[in-house]
Amino acid sequence: METETLLARLVRELAAVDPVAVWAHGSLAGGDYQEGRSDLDLIAMLPGPVTPGVLWRTAVLHARLRREALAPKLHCTYLTPDTAADPARRHLTWAHQQLFGRPVTPVTRAELHAFGRVLHGAPPAGLLPPLPDGSLREFVLRDQRDYWRRALDRPRLWTEDVWVDLGLVTFARASATVRDGRLISKREALDLLPALGAPGEVVDDVRGRRYDDPPPPVTREWRARRAGLVRGYLGPAIDALVASNG
Known part of the structure; x- marks a missing residue:
């Protein structure tokens, strides 16, 4: 299955930035995933701040994945322990074959706590603050x-x-x-x-x-x-x- 091949390779490539955890959300974690049609929605928790060196290594590792058949569907946002709690903060994200910043919405956070799939490291409950009521x-x-x-x-x-x-x-x-x-x-x-x-x-x-x-x-x-x-x-x-x- 091309999806699992890409996920396994991504986790190997992410060793360059030493993630604490890597999680899937969306249809990839909650069911109803359609290979080739659904996006691969991922979150990686990094151990520290996104320095220029981390930014460079992130760009390089994603460039290495470009030839994978499902690479255009790959979306990965990078959190850090110091920034994870703020739902309005824009985080480093790879999507649409480029790097930019975007927030991790309450919907994504709720999905991670409800049915997030652990690809590497610790589960979301220990690293991602729960949503306030309402x-x-x-x-x-x-x-x-x-x-x-x-x-x-x-x-x-x-x-x-x-x-x-x-x-x-x-x-x-x-x-x-x-x-x-x-x-x-x-x-x-x-x-x-x-x-x-x-x-x-x-x-x-x-x-x-x-x-x-x-x-x-x-x-x-x-x-x-x-x-x-x-x-x-x-x-x-x-x-x-x-x-x-x-």
Whole structure:
């Protein structure tokens, strides 16, 4: 399995920065992982600060992995004991074949504590502070209101598969978290969406591209129509979710 080959090689390469622990989250840890379609979402806990030397070694080790078939799907964020507690802090991250900074969100933190997969070292419970009560619910509502609702004002984004997929799935997952505190998989989110009023043909489109082999083709005409359906659904749906849980 190419996924396990890449994970094993990554752990070997990470010896260059001497991580305390390496964890998987997302679908790779929680189930519903689809090789070649799902991202490989990882967190590495480093023993000390990210110095220029650590930054260089991190860039080099990821460059060595570029020829691996699944390397474009690999996302790894680097925490340190002194910075791990702050959910707003931007941490060194390798994703989309480059290094940049991004936060480790409350959703990721909750996933790690609930079902994080240990690839190396200690489990998350001993190294990553737990979330304060209510912070996960507050985060997903804020994310829907301030990020996804505003993104709907950019129509061209919604002709792209990734925005349709993430927009719908993230809304369904946020709804489940707000309603009963659960973290659900993408498959569970797709199963929930019809009950939340999402357009059935769009849900079928997302499901087919994620699970069918081969995935169904997406025509230009369907992209345009699908964008209108998704934007017409998500705008009022997000507004209602936020208004009823404010």
